[in-house]
Amino acid sequence: MNATETTDVLIVGSGFGGAITAYHLAAGGARVTVLERGPWLRSEDFDHDFKFGSSATRVFDFVVGDGMSVLGGNCVGGGSVVYFATMPRAPRFVFERHGSIGRRMWPAVIDRDVLEPWYDRVAEALPITPTSWDEVPYIGGVFAAACKAAGHTANPSPSAVDTSLCTNCNWMMSGCRFDAKRSLLLNYLPAALSHGAEIRPLHEVQRITRLDTGGYRVHYNTIHEVDYRQQTGSGAIDAKVVILAAGTAATPVILQRSEAELGTMPHAVGRYFSGNGERLNTAVIEEDKVRELLGLSRDEENAYGAYQIGRGPVVASWDRLNADLPEYERFSLEQLYFPPGFGTILAQVPDATGPTWYGPEKKEMLRKWRSWLTVFTMSEDDNEGVFGPPPPTGNSERLSQQLLGFGRLRYRPTANTLRGWEVSDAAVRQILEHNGLSRVMPWTNDVIGAYTVHPLSACRIGDDPATSALDDRHELRGHPGIFVTDGSAVPGALTVNPAFTIAALAERAVPGIVHALRERGVDVRYGAPAPDGGGAARRGTAAAARAVLG
């Protein structure tokens, strides 16, 4: 008979929701085991390379669904390894949204003021800093100048990039080789390890079952390090508390697959998925207009032509983040670089007479690639995504060894969501087609549906058991001791990049998880400093933590 391993806390996933909770609970004295389905790459493993099998395909999952495709992280560090590290706090009105349910979506106890000190803790840990204008890459400069010329404001975004180390190589989606991007590999995860947490890569959780003791057994498969389609073994670990942080595209799938043995799931598990209202437009900039209209030039030869240079999105326009506007008509616009492959296939040719996303005219558009500028809309969608029955393993049926699979998410945008995209498309045109600066087209939704890099909400917190899977402490309704701390817990679209809010919510969830562990006889302290030992932000959250822990 095999002895099953045991731990106090089993965490599924090592992105923001997993790494932050792992650190605090390990620092507090709990035995913490983290299962991560992806590989564990270090700085020197992060390639500047598009070749299949380089870090560009190892660290990602691209799951094609029915009407919605999701790009997410798949490695130790999760989304933080592949993100662009743009870290604004969510606007105040977001927490008051009603969305499709006719009442406030967020739990009554959470608003921007409540979340502020938790944001501060994350900002200290990574750290997150404002970006100065003299650090804004050319592409952000052109976008900012275009906003100004069209009567709009534009902001350099706060960012978790150490610009003193950044080379503006724009390979950050494949992981940052220069340690400029503040991923979780540089702060929470090493701090968690130093306190004894164990991280096991290439462990894909299949399902959770209940133990007679009140704890849970987490069943996993081990995955081949090159061909993720191959399972190399399986096992199980017993834990007093389970934290699901596998990402929005996977956490609800694990719960769905567990339902037969674990018991009925809350109705909201696998429902109310939000793509963060995301939408992309690509502009082809007229170089001479950059010089003439915007008064910008890099040198004698080049006015712009710098799509490749920089570090993802750096400048955003927040003029439509206006609380007085009707819901579904508020959005932010963010200048963006996407590398070829991800960022070229779906772009459409302005004024095409033939096919819009392929064919001779698309090739001509690709000749102007250096003059492209992509604009990223984050708007208020309608939480209309629903996950179908789970695939046999993982969260997709994998086609490629890495990267590409087919999932069970179904998404049909409602009129509200479509209107949000329409008004944001119009705003992008108003800014970037002003005085003939460029021609703009949205990415096509005909190929792989809509597309999000910020999946949210498929297992969300809330006060209403009918429409939220988790209570306001992130505990799964009807399943005490199971917590969800990843993007799936966020109730709805945020109109800005969500990583910072996911991280702040994970920080806020920790005292409640400590409480749950103590109830189960585990002696855990709460109150660890930032991973580098800094304690400045700890004071701000002390009272809130005491209120939970007594």
Added chain:
Amino acid sequence: MPDPEGQESRNAALEAFADTIIPGEKHHPDDRAVAGVSAGGGAVASGVIAVLESPEGGMAPALDDLARTLDEHAVRFRTEHGLPPDEREPFVGLRYDERLALVGELLAPEHPERAMWAGLAMFSFMAFDTGAHMHTADAIAAGHPGLAVLGFAPPGEDGLWRFPAYSYGRQLADVHPDTDPTGSPA
């Protein structure tokens, strides 16, 4: 049993599809798979067969079926449009505008096989836009047609990219009035 002729015919059909997605110039005057409607190399010259056959991509087991199905659709298309049959090259033998029309049908959102053809189209793009069968630095050094068309900058001597000059270096817009001290929307 290996079937060189069958392999050649399969590859020609796949190349003709890839050339419809990102067209290029003919390899030689008798090249029928590449229609030659665009100057410079397209998806084919960028290595689409190598990308499709790569074990990592996952498409290899489906290629025979894809090529055969493509020809079956071409036979139907020829009948529907009153075109003469071509037993050896049903798809390759179509003119570029005819291929475009047929591929347009297959990629339409309502087509039951759309996911399959969208996959083939995406791999065609990846060959051209990224040269996913090669290390990118090697692909650029070898003059990879797609990366050259994009104007993708070459790496430094150590194979890594750095852009020391990257900013106009000045404020170019007014920031939003409701920006908080952290630089976030208030």
